Amino acid sequence: MAKRSSLREIAEELGLSVPTVSRALGGYSDIALATRERVADAARRLGYEPNSAGRMLASGKSGxxxxxxxxxxxxxxxxxxxxxxxxxxxxxxxxxxxxxxxxxxxxxxxxxxxxxxxxxxxxxxxxxxxxxxxxxxxxxxxxxxxxxxxxxxxxxxxxxxxxxxxDDGAAFDHAIETLAGLGHRHVGLISITDDLTFARRREAATEAAASRLGLRLSRCAAARDDRRARHDGIASILAGKDRPTAILGLVDGIALDVLMIAARIGLSVPAELSVIGFDDISGSAYSAPPLTTFDPDNxxxxxxxxxxxxxxxxxxxxxxxxxxxxxxxxxxxxxxxxxxxx
Amino acid sequence: MAKRSSLREIAEELGLSVPTVSRALGGYSDIALATRERVADAARRLGYEPNSAGRMLASGKSGxxxxxxxxxxxxxxxxxxxxxxxxxxxxxxxxxxxxxxxxxxxxxxxxxxxxxxxxxxxxxxxxxxxxxxxxxxxxxxxxxxxxxxxxxxxxxxxxxxxxxxxDDGAAFDHAIETLAGLGHRHVGLISITDDLTFARRREAATEAAASRLGLRLSRCAAARDDRRARHDGIASILAGKDRPTAILGLVDGIALDVLMIAARIGLSVPAELSVIGFDDISGSAYSAPPLTTFDPDNxxxxxxxxxxxxxxxxxxxxxxxxxxxxxxxxxxxxxxxxxxxx
DNA sequence: CCTAGTTTCTAAAGCGCTTTAGATCCTGTT
DNA sequence: AACAGGATCTAAAGCGCTTTAGAAACTAGG
Missing domain, CATH: 3.40.50.2300 (Response regulator)
Structure with missing residues (x-):
């Protein structure tokens, strides 16, 4: 049922020409109001929907x-x-x-x-x-x-x-400000090496905020999908007594990894280590403890x-x-x- | 640069007709092999890509x-x-x-x-x-x-x-089997009331497996987006000394909620309560403890x-x-x- | 050397739509 | 009463492609 239904069909049904029907549906004022309404009715009745290919070809726009x-x-x-x-x-x-x-x-x-x-x-x-x-x-x-x-x-x-x-610059700046306000003097940033601008911006913002506030900043970065290298990096930053007391993860996935490694080496969060991420992915609310992060509302x-x-x-x-x-x-x-x- | 580039352009360039070019590119055998190659070359050289609207209209397929x-x-x-x-x-x-x-x-x-x-x-x-x-x-x-x-x-x-x-039937059956094997005699299932077939199937499979293995089954369900009602339901199932010792979440989101509520009321997982979900969403690996679940590989x-x-x-x-x-x-x-x- | 059969290409048409250039019919003017 | 001007519609063309019918050129069979 409700087979094809084209402009031609409507035109024949109403005894009009195809262009008239087209313009009527387009609401052009050179078509009498009464005609426009008649056409609109017929279109509705026949369940007419303009053929997208025809329209594209004629108009040059694909939609x-x-x-x-x-x-x-x-x-x-x-x-x-x-x-x-x-x-x-x-x-x-x-x-x-x-x-x-x-x-x-x-x-x-x-x-x-x-x-x-x-x-x-x-x-x-x-x-x-x-x-x-x-x-x-x-x-x-x-x-x-x-x-x-x-x-x-x-x-x-x-x-x-x-x-x-x-504005991840603002976010990472805010994170550093918050941590500084909580008394942290040495923070860490775990980043990625991939050529993605957001990574560079977040790094720059973190660095700028840290130096502005006189915080020491430790960094490490690995390829995004090299989980192993990232874990090693995190572990080595967290080792040693001179470790940062707070870590920013470039994204939540990284921050959650930090949480996991902290737990593994017996560092309690947030008592001994603060962690902040970015993205608010679905897991972040359920981690132990629930992750502090930023929600970009994608x-x-x-x-x-x-x-x-x-x-x-x-x-x-x-x-x-x-x-x-x-x-x-x-x-x-x-x-x-x-x-x-x- | 590389303006339009149509069949016509190629045809003119090569001194052929448009249909010939079309058929040549289509690889039809009624076009001489040499011609086909000549055309393919020209198409490549001009960066020709068939106009999708034209093709759709003529072929009747949108792709x-x-x-x-x-x-x-x-x-x-x-x-x-x-x-x-x-x-x-x-x-x-x-x-x-x-x-x-x-x-x-x-x-x-x-x-x-x-x-x-x-x-x-x-x-x-x-x-x-x-x-x-x-x-x-x-x-x-x-x-x-x-x-x-x-x-x-x-x-x-x-x-x-x-x-x-x-096959969520098989999955939920497997979950119940596993729990039964671990000695659980009373399990719970937290479901949703929405009219989605997968919910019904999972419920049915759970029920069948439980009764086959002689387990007692407690159930509750709420509308999928009514988080409040779901939490109340979970809390009330978990209250009382006659509570189930294991809970299946219809989906990970629910299972993670169970985890949260269990923590809140001081039930330790998995010592006092087992929880199994379904979906393996990104959060599940990071929950405390990490959630046992099923990965459907979507x-x-x-x-x-x-x-x-x-x-x-x-x-x-x-x-x-x-x-x-x-x-x-x-x-x-x-x-x-x-x-x-x- | 002529006809039949191939091979290889072209001409024509059409997909359903929009747009441009008229055509037709009124209305009101002078 | 003839014409300008507006209102309303139609005819024609074309978007870029595919498909069908058929033309032209060639090959081969007798």
């Missing part, structure tokens, strides 16, 4: 916004992707845009994937995540003049473009990105829009006053 | 598989969506299919959303999650003869269709669904394909021998 999926990485997938996808798709749906997810096919580079999407005119715009300090995808899209929004930024000094970022970030995308696609003018969101401090049970070390 | 996003529910989003989206998009990308995510726009029902997608010919097939015991979406798609795969099933006795499900489920979808879309014949996956038992630290209760 799709693409999200390029970073490869692999279980970590990323769990903590981040679901929320972003949910927020984006909700935000886009409200604006009559569609979300497509483009995974990088085996044997292809992310850039290949993007190039294909753009050349096939499959998307009107793109959303990029996991931005590197000098991201080739951004250079490509800028060159091609394809609207895009990045979730995260390149390093400072790179060409301007629309982005949406969580779902909301997705929604906002949808709004920016829509603006780019419609009002195509003016300077690139850029937006900074604040992550909320989630104060749980892993931070407290600095212990008295001899 | 898209839609995933209809359940509304709201932070829980769902965190635990499940990311992995499924990742798996699906990877699996589809390998097969030259695209994934689109359709959120239900405000003021619309899920069925509206699906109907729109189908009528607009936006998708060649759909993937459905969170299946109800008698799901109207399934009835609709069956009626419309649109290929689809469900992740989860309806209750037994409903019309046949392609599905992919995790990413793999997504990949398999992509494969099924592809089969449906190409070989469109035979009986509906149905596939059952086994969840893997993740033995961590929340289960142990039954305590000796007086």
């Amino acid at each position: 799709y916004v693409g999200l390029v999926l970073p490869v692999g990485e279980r970590q990323f997938v769990d903590a981040y992707l679901g929320a972003i996808v949910a927020g984006l798709s909700e935000g886009l749906a409200e604006r009559d845009l569609q979300l497509m997810i483009a995974a990088v096919a085996p044997g292809h580079t992310p850039l290949d994937t993007i190039r294909k999407l753009v050349n096939a005119r499959r998307v009107d715009g793109l959303v990029l995540t996991r931005i590197a300090s000098e991201d080739p995808r951004i250079a490509f899209l800028l060159d091609r003049d394809l609207p895009f929004v990045t979730l995260g930024r390149q390093r400072d000094g790179m060409p301007d473009h629309p982005w949406l970022d969580v 779902r909301q970030v997705g929604r906002l990105a949808a709004g920016m995308m829509h603006d780019l696609l419609t009002a195509r003018d003016g300077a690139p829009t850029q937006m900074m969101c604040q992550a909320q401090f989630v104060s749980r049970a892993t931070h407290g006053p600095a212990p008295l070390l001899e | 898209y598989v839609g995933l209809v996003l359940p509304v709201g529910e932070r829980q769902f989003v965190d635990a499940y969506l990311g992995a499924i989206v990742a798996g699906l998009s990877e699996g589809l990308a390998e097969r030259d299919l695209q994934l689109m995510i359709a959120a239900v726009a405000p003021g619309h029902t899920p069925l509206d959303t699906i109907r729109k997608l189908v009528n607009a010919r936006r998708v060649d097939g759909l993937v459905l999650t969170r299946i109800a015991s008698e799901d109207p979406r399934i009835a609709f798609l069956l009626d419309r003869d649109l290929p689809f795969v469900t992740l989860g099933r309806q209750r037994d006795g409903m019309p046949d269709h392609p599905w992919l499900d995790v 990413r793999q489920v997504g990949r398999l669904a992509a494969g099924m979808m592809h089969d449906l879309l190409t070989a469109r014949d035979g009986a509906p394909t149905q596939m059952m996956c086994q969840a893997q038992f993740v033995s961590r630290a929340t289960h142990g021998p039954a305590p000796l209760l007086e």
